[in-house]
Amino acid sequence: MLRRFEMYSLGPNVDPHAIAAMESAFLHAGRYIPELLHSALGRNLSAAPRDVIWEHGYESPAAYQRYMIHPYHAAVLDRFLLRDSPECIVIESPLSDAGLVGYSCDGTPYRLSAGVRRVTLLSVDQAASPGAMQELEATLGRAYRHTAGMTVCTVARNTMGSRWFDAVTPITAPSRWTHIWEQGFDTLEDLESYRTGESPEAKAERTGWAGWMDGIVTQSAELYYQIRSEEARR
Amino acid sequence: MYLVDTIEVGSDEADRYVDLVQEEAVPLMNDAGAQLVACWATSKEIGEDVAVKVVWSCADHVAWNEIRKNLVLDPRYYAYAARSASLRKGGDRRFYYPASYSPIR
Numbered sequence: 461m462l463r464r465f466e467m468y469s470l471g472p473n474v475d476p477h478a479i480a481a482m483e484s485a486f487l488h489a490g491r492y493i494p495e496l497l498h499s500a501l502g503r504n505l506s507a508a509p510r511d512v513i514w515e516h517g518y519e520s521p522a523a524y525q526r527y528m529i530h531p532y533h534a535a536v537l538d539r540f541l542l543r544d545s546p547e548c549i550v551i552e553s554p555l556s557d558a559g560l561v562g563y564s565c566d567g568t569p570y571r572l573s574a575g576v577r578r579v580t581l582l583s584v585d586q587a588a589s590p591g592a593m594q595e596l597e598a599t600l601g602r603a604y605r606h607t608a609g610m611t612v613c614t615v616a617r618n619t620m621g622s623r624w625f626d627a628v629t630p631i632t633a634p635s636r637w638t639h640i641w642e643q644g645f646d647t648l649e650d651l652e653s654y655r656t657g658e659s660p661e662a663k664a665e666r667t668g669w670a671g672w673m674d675g676i677v678t679q680s681a682e683l684y685y686q687i688r689s690e691e692a693r694r
Numbered sequence: 695m696y697l698v699d700t701i702e703v704g705s706d707e708a709d710r711y712v713d714l715v716q717e718e719a720v721p722l723m724n725d726a727g728a729q730l731v732a733c734w735a736t737s738k739e740i741g742e743d744v745a746v747k748v749v750w751s752c753a754d755h756v757a758w759n760e761i762r763k764n765l766v767l768d769p770r771y772y773a774y775a776a777r778s779a780s781l782r783k784g785g786d787r788r789f790y791y792p793a794s795y796s797p798i799r
Contacts, residue, residue: 529755534762535789542762543775544719546701546785552772625763632767 462518462627463570463642464562464620465579467510467683468541469553478549479512482540486514487690492532495523498568502577502685505648509553513685515577517568521627528625555681557635562620569614572644573691576651576684580665581618581637583679596676600641603661609650615641636679651684695758696731696792697750701778701785708735708744711781715748718774726764728752731798743783758789 470479483501490499499516518524527533539547553559558581584596597615604613620627621635645651654662664672669680703711712735720730731749738744752758765771792799 529759531755531789534755534758538762539787542765542787543772544699544765544778545787546699546782547787548775548779631763 461565461568462521462524462562462620463565463614463616463640464516464518464524464560465640466514466560467504467553467555467558468512468514468550469509469555470511471549471551474549478540478547482549483512483688485536485540486512487688489516489532489537490690492536493527493530495519495526495530498571498689498691500573500577500687500689500691502687504683504685506682506684508558508681508683509555510558510683513577513579513683515570517570518627524627557621558637558681560621560624561618561635561637561640563616563640564619565614565616570612570642570644572612572687573689574687575611576645576648577612577687578643578645578651578682578684580641580643581681581683582639582641582677583636584638585676585678586638588674588676592674592676596673597639599673600661603643603659606659607654607657607662609646610643610654611646612642612644614643615639637681648686695752695754696790697728697752697758697787698790699746699748699750699785699787701746701748702743702783703746703781704783705738705742705744707781708738708746711735711744711746711778714774714777714781715746718770718777719748722765722768722770722774723750723761726768727757727761745785 486501487499490496495518497517501512501514504510504513539545540549542548600615601613604610618635618637618640622630622632625631669677701711712733715733728750731751734747736745752761
């Protein structure tokens with residue numbers, strides 16, 4: 461599977477009806493583009509300068525490539541997103557290279573049709589050894605074991621950031637966000653319990669990852685939102 | 695296939711907008727792979743905002759996907775888009791496909 465997030469900052473004084481139209485276009489995209497799976501979205505509740513997060517998945521690069529050339533993508537989604545469109549409502553963000561991130565995975569460990577999604581973007585020291593990198597990924601991937609209410613816990617390398625055109629070929633420089641740590645919680649209270657809790661990962665996060673696993677994480681950004689999905693509405 | 699933008703601008707900004715299309719959008723879009731078909735504007739002398747209609751063409755959605763990639767990777771695109779946004783009051787974007795009997799295909 462290909463897992464993908466698009467994260468947008470809204471311009472000032474955007475008409476709420478236009479925002480609702482964009483969110484509806486995201487939410488219902490799978491009705492028109494059958495290759496687009498597990499579409500869900502939310503309004504970011506963290507301090508990171510992103511407002512709307514749209515998450516979804518594809519079975520393969522070929523499926524993703526069909527999405528890219530679908531009329532709904534060009535005519536409906538891009539209406540709100542392409543900067544030269546008269547209907548564009550999004551703007552550049554200080555978190556500029558977090559606009560599109562994603563990864564490959566086996567199966568759909570990310571599935572969450574309701575609750576709270578948290579996406580933690582990590583910048584991992586590229587001088588770290590392969591062993592240290594794998595240990596980091598394994599450690600974060602096990603965090604759910606000692607975190608009540610964490611129902612999804614997946615960590616992966618951000619391969620989609622620079623491969624957004626066809627999901628295969630890098631066409632831009634690698635993103636500073638080398639890893640995505642995606643989590644799901646039943647409630648905002650569960651997320652808050654994790655953040656204020658005593659797990660090694662929560663403690664590391666509260667100190668900006670300083671010194672944790674020999675300082676392998678150099679930077680992070682957190683986004684979280686209440687999931688809105690078509691599945692949850694059925 | 696046609697990309698048709700309708701841009702609403704104040705009558706005092708209409709000439710600037712039309713010039714912007716000629717000076718910045720046309721070279722940008724041509725380099726990306728799209729062709730200008732038409733640029734029309736309504737009258738500045740009727741007490742209304744001016745609607746500028748800009749029509750681009752490309753072969754199909756596969757071609758547009760490539761054009762779109764070329765645009766967003768071109769730094770000129772963002773400068774042009776910012777200038778365009780600063781002039782417009784509103785508008786819309788639609789894709790059109792010719793009917794079989796259309797004189798313009």
